Amino acid sequence: MTRDQRLRPSRLGPSDVLRVGAAGLRARPTRVILSALGIAIGIATMVAVIGISSSSREQLLRQLDRLGTNLLTVSPGRTLFGEQAELPAIALDMVKRIGPIHTASATGTADTGVRRTDRIPEAVTGGISVQAATTELLTTLEGRVAKGTWLNAATERQAAVVLGSEAATRLGITRVGVRVWMGGRWFTVIGILEPMPLAPEIERSALVGFPVAEKLLGFGGHPTTIYERSREEAVEAVRAVLPRTVNPENPNEVEVSRPSDALAARAAAASAFTNLLLGLGAVALLVGGVGVANTMVISVLERRREIGLRRSLGATRGQVRIQFLAESLLLSALGGLVGSVLGALATTAYALSRDWPPVVPSWAFGGASAATLVIGTIAGIYPAMRAARLSPTVALAAQ
Amino acid sequence: MNAPYVVALHAVTKVYAGQVHALRGVDLTVAGGELLAIVGPSGSGKSTMLHMIGTLDRPTSGTVRIDGYDIAELSDRELSALRGRTLGFVFQQFHLAPGVSALDNVAEGLLYTGIPRRERRERAAAALERVGLGHRLAHRPHQLSGGEQQRVAVARAVAGDPPLLLADEPTGNLDSGAGAEVLGVLRDLHASGTTIAIITHDVEIADWCPRQVRVRDGRIVADHGDGAGRPAEITKGTGSGPPAEITEEARPDGRTEITTKGGRA
Ligand SMILES: Nc1ncnc2c1ncn2[C@@H]1O[C@H](COP(=O)(O)OP(=O)(O)OP(=O)(O)O)[C@@H](O)[C@H]1O
Ligand SMILES: [Mg+2]
Numbered sequence: 086m087t088r089d090q091r092l093r094p095s096r097l098g099p100s101d102v103l104r105v106g107a108a109g110l111r112a113r114p115t116r117v118i119l120s121a122l123g124i125a126i127g128i129a130t131m132v133a134v135i136g137i138s139s140s141s142r143e144q145l146l147r148q149l150d151r152l153g154t155n156l157l158t159v160s161p162g163r164t165l166f167g168e169q170a171e172l173p174a175i176a177l178d179m180v181k182r183i184g185p186i187h188t189a190s191a192t193g194t195a196d197t198g199v200r201r202t203d204r205i206p207e208a209v210t211g212g213i214s215v216q217a218a219t220t221e222l223l224t225t226l227e228g229r230v231a232k233g234t235w236l237n238a239a240t241e242r243q244a245a246v247v248l249g250s251e252a253a254t255r256l257g258i259t260r261v262g263v264r265v266w267m268g269g270r271w272f273t274v275i276g277i278l279e280p281m282p283l284a285p286e287i288e289r290s291a292l293v294g295f296p297v298a299e300k301l302l303g304f305g306g307h308p309t310t311i312y313e314r315s316r317e318e319a320v321e322a323v324r325a326v327l328p329r330t331v332n333p334e335n336p337n338e339v340e341v342s343r344p345s346d347a348l349a350a351r352a353a354a355a356s357a358f359t360n361l362l363l364g365l366g367a368v369a370l371l372v373g374g375v376g377v378a379n380t381m382v383i384s385v386l387e388r389r390r391e392i393g394l395r396r397s398l399g400a401t402r403g404q405v406r407i408q409f410l411a412e413s414l415l416l417s418a419l420g421g422l423v424g425s426v427l428g429a430l431a432t433t434a435y436a437l438s439r440d441w442p443p444v445v446p447s448w449a450f451g452g453a454s455a456a457t458l459v460i461g462t463i464a465g466i467y468p469a470m471r472a473a474r475l476s477p478t479v480a481l482a483a484q
Numbered sequence: 485m486n487a488p489y490v491v492a493l494h495a496v497t498k499v500y501a502g503q504v505h506a507l508r509g510v511d512l513t514v515a516g517g518e519l520l521a522i523v524g525p526s527g528s529g530k531s532t533m534l535h536m537i538g539t540l541d542r543p544t545s546g547t548v549r550i551d552g553y554d555i556a557e558l559s560d561r562e563l564s565a566l567r568g569r570t571l572g573f574v575f576q577q578f579h580l581a582p583g584v585s586a587l588d589n590v591a592e593g594l595l596y597t598g599i600p601r602r603e604r605r606e607r608a609a610a611a612l613e614r615v616g617l618g619h620r621l622a623h624r625p626h627q628l629s630g631g632e633q634q635r636v637a638v639a640r641a642v643a644g645d646p647p648l649l650l651a652d653e654p655t656g657n658l659d660s661g662a663g664a665e666v667l668g669v670l671r672d673l674h675a676s677g678t679t680i681a682i683i684t685h686d687v688e689i690a691d692w693c694p695r696q697v698r699v700r701d702g703r704i705v706a707d708h709g710d711g712a713g714r715p716a717e718i719t720k721g722t723g724s725g726p727p728a729e730i731t732e733e734a735r736p737d738g739r740t741e742i743t744t745k746g747g748r749a
Contacts, residue, residue, distance in 0.1 A: 092553070092558065092562040092565045092566055092569075093561075093562075093565055094561050094562075094564050094565040094568065094596065095565075095568075095596065095597060095598025096598070097595070097596070100601075101595060101601065105595070108581075108584070111583075112581075112582070112583060390577070390579055391579070391581070393540075393579075394573075394575075394579045395595075395596075396540070396564070396567070397538065397540060397567060397571075397573045398567070398568060398573075398592070398593050398595065398596055398640075399564050399565065399567045399568020399569070399596035399597065400564060400568075400595075400596050401560065401561045401564040401565075401596075402560055402561075402564075403561070404564075404596065476540075476541065477540040477541070478535050478540045478541045481540070481575065481579075
């Protein structure tokens with residue numbers, strides 16, 4: 086007569102588990118909203134931090150795409166004796182002979198400064214270097230003129246200067262036609278350049294033609310940087326032959342670099358600040374989890390009579406446990422959902438305000454769901470066990 | 485086949501922590517279809533006895549058989565299943581979920597029986613109809629009178645047609661009129677074959693039942709009447725009188741055979 090088949094408790098279907106869990110939450114809306122808020126803040130912080138850093142990375146990658154990765158720069162390294170080496174004066178012509186290269190140009194640093202007037206002492210350079218530039222430079226760098234014009238065959242021989250964007254800002258010059266004091270005489274500003282993310286040193290330069298630099302600024306004619314672009318697939322090959330081409334005698338005194346590498350590295354690296362913010366989000370999440378656990382413990386205490394009633398109606402310990410676990414999970418999931426939405430909104434708002442493409446990677450939402458699930462489970466286990474362990478008579482007798 | 489008795493207690497004792505002897509050797513059998521009152525003064529062990537019969541707690545010693553199952557041999561899961569299928573409970577405090585309609589409160593009583601939700605609600609509606617609340621399905625507890633709330637609780641207890649209904653002071657929180665309403669519902673359920681045990685300290689309600697089991701100090705001191713008989717008529721009290729006025733003439737046939745006495749080895 087014992088262990089009859091009839092005495093097997095029936096299973097609670099998933100929809101019933103959800104419904105019972107949700108009913109428990111619906112009975113106490115204020116408390117539910119407040120404790121879900123803790124989770125929401127944590128999740129929102131983390132999603133927003135991930136989203137904003139992803140958007141910034143996406144911005145960099147898109148910029149990289151636009152700027153191209155086929156630009157190489159050649160500059161003098163050090164001699165065997167540790168002195169600053171020089172590039173040969175004919176280096177640019179040699180570079181132009183390399184087959185896959187379709188554009189190359191050079192700059193050379195002139196040993197002088199640029200000032201608004203002759204009354205500012207010479208020592209004050211404002212961090213702006215004066216450079217001789219070949220007329221092809223703008224093409225090689227795929228740069229653009231914001232105001233005025235670029236150097237041409239005529240102006241490269243005249244006392245004319247084009248300012249990099251940063252140089253113009255530092256000099257406080259916003260229009261062409263004004264004059265600046267360089268190498269003991271006046272030069273007329275004929276153009277101001279747009280920013281050049283791949284060549285920040287050009288942004289900080291005052292550029293004049295090679296001929297005028299040699300004639301008026303005491304420039305020796307040795308280029309200090311050569312810029313070149315080749316076909317994308319030939320970049321590595323070009324890179325390999327550049328040192329020998331530029332300086333056949335001392336190829337090891339030549340440095341070749343790829344400016345886009347720096348941008349790419351920046352895109353790849355998560356900043357320490359991002360990690361700090363992620364940590365803060367994790368702490369908020371933890372606090373939120375403690376809040377959920379607290380809410381659940383109180384809920385179990387307050388609902389002992391309900392638990393006793395359910396036991397008298399035939400609920401097993403497992404079914405009581407599942408009910409409170411479901412409640413905790415739902416509570417946490419509610420917070421996670423709200424937090425994900427808030428995080429995505431914050432990302433979008435911030436990205437749009439900076440003209441970035443708003444990007445929240447799907448793994449961030451996946452991670453948010455997983456974190457929510459884990460927190461809901463951990464926060465719910467203890468209260469659910471307590472509820473399940475309660476003896477039916479004690480539960481029913483509770484006040 | 486089931487054993488002939490729905491309830492069979494043999495030499496049941498219950499000792500609570502602190503050496504409180506709530507039951508001191510109880511023998512009691514209840515056959516299918518009986519309506520009995522377990523009556524006694526406060527602290528005599530009535531509720532403890534109901535917890536034993538209801539499998540909500542286990543005895544310190546002795547055997548408890550419900551619907552033929554020796555509950556000592558059942559696991560917690562099996563006990564839960566037994567409660568879900570065989571037993572219905574009505575408590576003094578109605579234990580209704582606030583803010584939930586009468587229909588859903590009753591349907592929740594069938595949650596652990598494996599019946600699909602739609603059918604649970606259909607059966608709940610039928611049960612509410614049975615207790616005369618067919619017109620109150622959507623009402624929430626605070627919109628119902630005390631008597632109506634207790635009838636909802638009765639509907640929840642009987643929605644799954646359990647063979648045994650246990651009621652612990654079902655009219656304890658009700659005035660006489662509302663108490664009479666609830667007793668009327670219990671009488672109808674009994675008439676349709678449900679075995680019902682009512683716990684009460686109210687002698688008049690006890691006398692209304694065809695069988696009375698009197699408890700004192702954890703022992704059964706008297707057991708009168710034939711539980712299969714019909715209960716007395718109920719007349720609604722006028723408000724100042726006792727919970728339910730019991731009329732003498734409709735008392736059961738008067739067989740006062742005492743079948744069990746507590747406290748004997
Ligand atoms: N959980 C418990 N722990 C300790 N003692 C208990 C417990 N439950 C009941 N008792 C004691 O057991 C005795 C019987 O209690 P029980 O609740 O069965 O009485 P009762 O007849 O239902 O009384 P009432 O009419 O007041 O409800 C009482 O002395 C009570 O104090
Ligand atoms: Mg009692």
